[in-house]
Amino acid sequence: MAEVFEVTDEVKAQYGVEGPPWTYEATTTSIRMYARGIGSVDPIHYDVDFAKSQGFRSIVAPLGYIGTPTFHPDTNDGTFGFPRRAGGGARLNLPTKGLLDGGTETEYLDYICAGDMLVETSSLADVRVRGNMVFVTNEAVYKNQESGKVVAKQRLTSIHIG
C-alpha cells in the first residue's frame, strides 16, 4: 500500500514555524453557550455575581473552551469556525477523504474569564503516518491580549484519512 503522505524534509522544516496570530474572544454569552453545550449547571460558568463572589474576574470558561476565534466569512472556515490561514500546518498537502480529531491537551497557566481577549499563535509540531491515516499535531499558544501573559498552551492532533 502506497503511503498516503510522506514526511519529507520540507515538511519537517515547517516544525515550530509560527503562523500569523489570531484573536480569540471569551465573552459572557459565549461562555454560557459553551457551558450549556456541555450540559454544565455550575453557576461559576453562568452567574457573574456568583463568580465574583468566589474571587474570579467574571464567569469562568469551562475547561476545554479557550474562546471563540473572531469570525469573518472571508477568512474563517464555514464549518469549524477556525481561521483559514497560512502556516501552522496549513501548507501540507494532506489527504482529504476524512478528518477526525485525534487528541487534545491543554496546559493552563491562568483561568480564562469572560471579557478576555486572547491572541493565539500556532505551529506545526509533528506529523506521523500510520496506514492510511496522517496524524498532524499542532501546538497553539494563547496570550492575554492586554497583559501579554501566556494563559494556555494546547497540543492538538488531527487525523487526516486518505
Add this chain to the structure above:
Amino acid sequence: MAEQTYFDDVKEGQELPEFTIQPDKQQLVKFAAGSGDFNPLHFDEKFPMLKGMGIADNIVHGRFKYAQVGRIVFAFAGYKGRVKKFGVSYRGMDLINTPIKVKGVVTAKKQEGGENIVELDVWTEDADGKKTTPGTAVVALPSKG
C-alpha cells in the same frame, strides 16, 4: 457546586465521583453552537462521511467528551484548586443517544515548587466499558493547613 477538595484528604487510588451523560441531538447541536464546530457528522445522520465510515448514526464530538472530562477535573479541583493540565486522546467513537460514563482516579500526589500537585487518570467509557477517551490531568489543590 461541589465541595472543595483539599490536598490533605486525597489518596492515591481514590476515585472521582463519576457521572454519566447521554447526549441527544439537541445536546450536540447546543455543543456545536457553543464550540463553533458545525461539522454535520454530529447532527445530520445522512452526512455522506458517516456512510463512508459504515456508521448509521451521528458521532459525538471528540471535543464534547474532552469537555466532559474537563467537567470532572474542574469539579475535583474546586474553585480554590487550579487545573494545570488536562489532555485526552480520542480512541473510540461514541454514538449519539448512548450513555457515556465520565470517570477519574488519583494516580499520584506530591509537593512540587510549593504546590500540592495531584495527578489523575481521567477518561470516558462506553456501555461496554471501553475507554473511548483516555487521558490524564494535573491539578494543584489547596491544603487545610
Add this chain to the structure above:
Amino acid sequence: MTTTNPSVITDEMRAIVGVEGAPATLEVERTNCRMFARSVGHADPIFYDVDAAKAAGYRDIVASPGFLGTPIFNPNRPPAGPAEMSGRGYSIPYKRVLNGGTEYEYFPENDVICAGDTITVRGKIAGFEETTGSIGPMLITKRETTYTNQDGKVVAKMYGTTIQY
C-alpha cells in the same frame, strides 16, 4: 368576523392586555453578533469587523437585521426570555400554535444596536382577536416587545403574532 363558536377570551385575559411583563436583559457582544450574521449568511463586514464598522461610523460591530441580543442564560433560574415573559398566566382550549409573523421596527434616530450594548426588553400582550379560518376557529394573540439600550434609548420594537387553534 363571524364567530359562531363561543369566545375563548376570558376576563382574566382581557385584564393582562397592555400589562408589561418583568424585564429581561439581552447582551450584545462581538461573538454573538458575528454568530448571528454568520448564521444568516451576511457578507457585509460591518457585522464582523470592528474596524470596518467604525470606518462606517458605528461604535462597534453592528447587530444585523433581526438580532437584538442574547438573553442571559442560567440553567439554575427559570427562563425569562421574551417568549416566556407573557402568555403563561392563562389557558385556552386550543392545542396547536403557529407563529403568525414577526415585524421589527428600528429607531436609528435614537441609536443603532452595536456590540457592547446591554438591552432591556419588556414585553406585553397588545391584544387578542378571534376569527374562523380554513383551520377552524382561532385565537390571534398580538405581542409587542420594546428594546431599550443602556442609555435608556428605545432602539427597537418587535410586533409578534401567535395563532392558536
Add this chain to the structure above:
Amino acid sequence: MSQVFFEDVAEGLEIPELKKNCSTQQLVLWAAGSGDFYQIHYDKDFAQGTGLPGLIVHGALKHAFLGQLVHDWMGPKGELRKFGCSYRGMDYPNEDIRCRGVVTKKYTENGKNFVELDIWTENPAGKKTSPGTATVALPSKN
C-alpha cells in the same frame, strides 16, 4: 457595496433577488445564532413525530434572510426602519428559497426620504411562503 439613492427608486422597481438554499448545517448554524434549539429544524425523527413531513426551515431565519435582502440593497447610507413578514408556508432544507422585493411607495416626511417595499420568500413552486413589508430611509443625491 454600492449606494442606492432615493432618486433612483421608482414604484414597481424590483430589488436584486437574494437566493438561499438551506443545508442542514445552515439550520444548525441558525439554531446557534438565534438560540432557538427546537428540534423540528434538525432532528428528522422529532420533526416527523410532530406530524411534519420532515425538517423545516425556521420562520425567523426566513425573516432574517429578508433582512439581509433589504440590507444588501439599501447600501451603507440606507437606514432600515421596519421589516416584517408573516409565515404562510413551510420551506424545506436543500430547496431554493428566493428572497425578493419590490418598491410599493416612496415619499418624503420630516425631511427624510422613505421607501416602502413588499418583500417575500418564494418556494420552488412560486408560492410566497413569507410575505411581508419593509420601510427604509434612503439618502438623496442632493
